Amino acid sequence: MRIYISADMEGVTGLVDADDVQPGGRDYERGRLMMAEDVNAAIRGALAAGATDITVNDAHGPMRNLLPEALHPAARLIRGKPKQMLMLEGLTSEHDAVLCVGYHSRAGELGVLSHSFMGHEIEDIWLDGRPVGEIGLAHATAAAIGVPVAALTGDDRACVEMTDWDASVTTVAVKHARDRFTADLRPADEARAAIEQAVAASLAALPKAPAIDPAPAxxxxxxxxxxxxxxxxxxxxxxxxxxxxxxxxxxxxxxxxxxxxxxxxxxxxxxxxxxxxx
Incomplete structure (x- = not known):
């Protein structure tokens, strides 16, 4: 089983502020280690479900956040930019599932660090008239490639956004938004155990032949x-x-x-x- 992980940062366990997720921020170095721990929990879950090949794409900001030495050795890392396929660089129809780790809600939503791709520079995005952010656009693009999104982790608003887009996707809320830069945090060990368990269960439940038509529309x-x-x-x-x-x-x-x-x-x-x- 080949698994693809798209790793963002705003929806990672414990992170709530720009200083947590931007290079040069006073807590950025801690934040990138927290990011690695959430990704590693997803990797452990994928391995428990029988994954034999795991690709991680560092999909946040400069796309050089994950420290290779901090990543689980079972996974390969795509790091740096530019990337023609952005948050889905390296995803092919040969993958069996996508895992979205550390995702956040779209611009205009009251989620932790909510935005769409470029902070306040992008005010709104619509796909076929439907409001969309990074979550929906990643899901729609993966579906067009022929790969289902199996699980998503982030704050509770990101989880709601994913469920509204596709209720079959398993979601894990690692924190609950109180405002754009404030959250009730789930204890780190508990959050990562939940990620690992949810990923393993979601991949074990995948149909043998995903019901996705990759024909371009x-x-x-x-x-x-x-x-x-x-x-x-x-x-x-x-x-x-x-x-x-x-x-x-x-x-x-x-x-x-x-x-x-x-x-x-x-x-x-x-x-x-x-x-x-x-």
């Missing part, structure tokens, strides 16, 4: 930016159209549309230089 991705300058510049990319002064959209099939979105973000990053959590 047309989709529409719409993004509202904080800056009209970003939206205007993106109109220079073929296929991108304007909805209003700050909103653009494009049509295509996932996962190609997901790769295109990555290009949009690189353009936006070249035009802006704002800290994400403000």
């Amino acid at each position: 047309p989709a529409t991705l719409t993004v509202r930016w904080q800056s009209a300058s970003v939206a205007s510049t993106l109109l220079g990319i073929p296929g991108v159209t304007s909805v209003d002064a700050r909103t653009v959209q494009a049509e295509g099939a996932l996962p190609s549309l997901y790769r295109l979105f990555g290009v949009w973000m690189r353009v936006a990053a070249s035009l802006t230089n704002q800290a994400p959590y403000c």
